[in-house]
Every structure is written in structure tokens, then in C-alpha cells.
Amino acid sequence: MNYPNGKKFITAAIKENKRKITVDNFGNRGMGLEGDINLSNNFYNETKRALIYKRPTPIKVLKMDKVDKSKITEGFFSSKSTTDYNGVYKGRYLDFEAKETISRTSFPIANIRTQQITHLKSVIEQKGIAFFIIRMKAYNETYLLDAKHIITFCENAERKSIPYIFIKDNGCLIKESFSPRIMYLDAVDKVFFN
């Protein structure tokens, strides 16, 4: 769902994540990784550093109102066959998925859908920039990982989760600030433009 209005987002986030908030209200103010990325994208878009959007969640429309042709009376959220975010940075195509985990030891692969791996492989084939943003909530750390590392891990994995040490070794720690909340384009610079 889109919350173009920040306040509404916060209200919704608070309603949905009441329990979570008690855990992580210090680090990310209860907005979660998605909220942080949306705010950071607004900042990047406004300051013209990049143009990055969250893809809307596709909705399968089953019934429309018979009189008001723009009104949906029955529909369902369906899962994306792609990732959450894409856009343009320095002329390059950029595409990524964001995930968080409360685990202290690893990131469960089950959190990533096969379709997302397929999609990010296609992005890499087209020479786009593909990555994951993974937040380890237990450590209040957010990492950017080149999608190649995650794809290789998922395709060769005997384990069902990516160890924290793998994320630490292969990822780039994303710095936080007031605005942008998470400075992930600095990590993109380090990983993809060096």
C-alpha cells in the first residue's frame, strides 16, 4: 500500500506494528525499514540525487461497481513478481528488494521469493544495478548486498538461511542520518561505482 502522506504512514505503521515498535523504537522510530527507505527516497528525489519509486502492490480486481466505473467492489492484493523498488541513478537502472529480520544469527532465505531472484538475475543480465537492503534488527544494522552474492548463496545453499557473518563480510554497512534516514546511495556508490 502507498502512503503518500507521511503522517498516514506513521499511523498505519503504528497500528500494524504495535508489538514491533516496543522492540525497535530507538533505532528506527517504529517505522521499519520500508518507512526508512520511503523517506530516504523522498529525500533523494527532492534533492535530485536519484529518482527511485516503490512499486505499487498489484491488485487483482474481480468486481467493479455497475454505476461508478472507477469503483472497485471486490479485489485482492496479489504478490509482486518483481521487487519493491526501482529507479534511475547516474543514468543507470537500479532495482532492489528490502528485507528485515529479528534473528541474531542469520537471514532466513524463505523471506525471498523465487520470482524475486529470477527478476534480479534478469536485471543483472541487462547490466542494471541489483541489490538487497537487509536490516538485522537485533544489531540495528542495515546492509546493502550486491544481488549477485544473495543469488549465488540461494542457488548453492545447503543452509536455509544466510549467516550474519556472510552479510557482514559481503555487505556494505549503510550509515543512518536524519535525512536521508538511511544513506543507501552512498553504499551503492561504494559497491557499484568504484
Next chain:
Amino acid sequence: MNYPNGKKFITAAIKENKRKITVDNFGNRGMGLEGDINLSNNFYNETKRALIYKRPTPIKVLKMDKVDKSKITEGFFSSKSTTDYNGVYKGRYLDFEAKETISRTSFPIANIRTQQITHLKSVIEQKGIAFFIIRMKAYNETYLLDAKHIITFCENAERKSIPYIFIKDNGCLIKESFSPRIMYLDAVDKVFFN
């Protein structure tokens, strides 16, 4: 709405556009420009020449089912603040809007929303590839125009429509084939990669 299945698309298109089909069934088989682009994108994606998607139409959800949390009971289609298509080609970010007109003399500017102009200007600022695909149905011709031309025209226009001759002079005629239906990436090559 997406019609991943070509046959379904045709059926839906026929139902929705019965009148139109009698006019243009020779040139584009009644599928319209959007159908042609979607089929061409499928072809480009499958043959790994590019990765281009249609953005889903955003839906404003007003009411959810109280029991089934994935079910929407009231929602509205809202208009996009961006364009219809984006993706990656040769590593570059690509973003475009497609429009068709039955006029023989010009393309009415009213067909383009101010938000779309703003969005495409931002894409150009980020060194992305931004363009319009405009179909002149009266001539059965489809042109690719660098968004810069359209933006300049809209911002300086005293006229309320873009003359056919302007489109012909500044645009690149897109060739048609069986697959892809419209070979618009060849026009992208000519206009942006020369």
C-alpha cells in the same frame, strides 16, 4: 489492468473496444498501442534484449474485508503520477509513455498530464532515457519521440496540439513486425545510442 495471457487480452480488448475495432482492425488487429507494446515487451523480456514492465495502475484502497485481510471491498483506480512503462536496456534506465490519436493533423497536448511531463523531466535530469511513443492511427504510423522535444513543445506551446509534421520531423518511425509487434528498441538505438 494486466493481461499476461495474450488470448485473454484479445478477448477483453474485443469486448471493450468493439466500436474501435471496426476502425483499426487492419493496422493493429484491434489490440491498440498498449496491447502492441505489452506484446513487444514480452518478446524483448523473453529474448533478453531488455527488461521493461508496465507499471500497475495505482489503486486507492478505502475498505478491506473484516475477515479476509487480503480482500478489498472498496477501492478506486487513481491516475498515475508517473508514466506507463519503465525498465532497463543496455544498463540504462528507460522510461516512457504511450499515446494514440485518431486525429489526422496533430496530437492533442491535453492527452499528456502535467505530472507526466514533470516525471519525464526528472528522468532526463538523472540521465535516464525518456521518450514518448505516439501512434497516429489515421496513418497507421507509430513514432518514438525523445521526451525533450515534447517537453519543449508543451512548455512553449501557444498551440494546444502538436502538429503531425512536428512528430514526423522530430520523431523516429517505428517499424512493425510479427514479433515484436512494434520494434521500438530499434528506434531507441537510433535516437539514444548513436
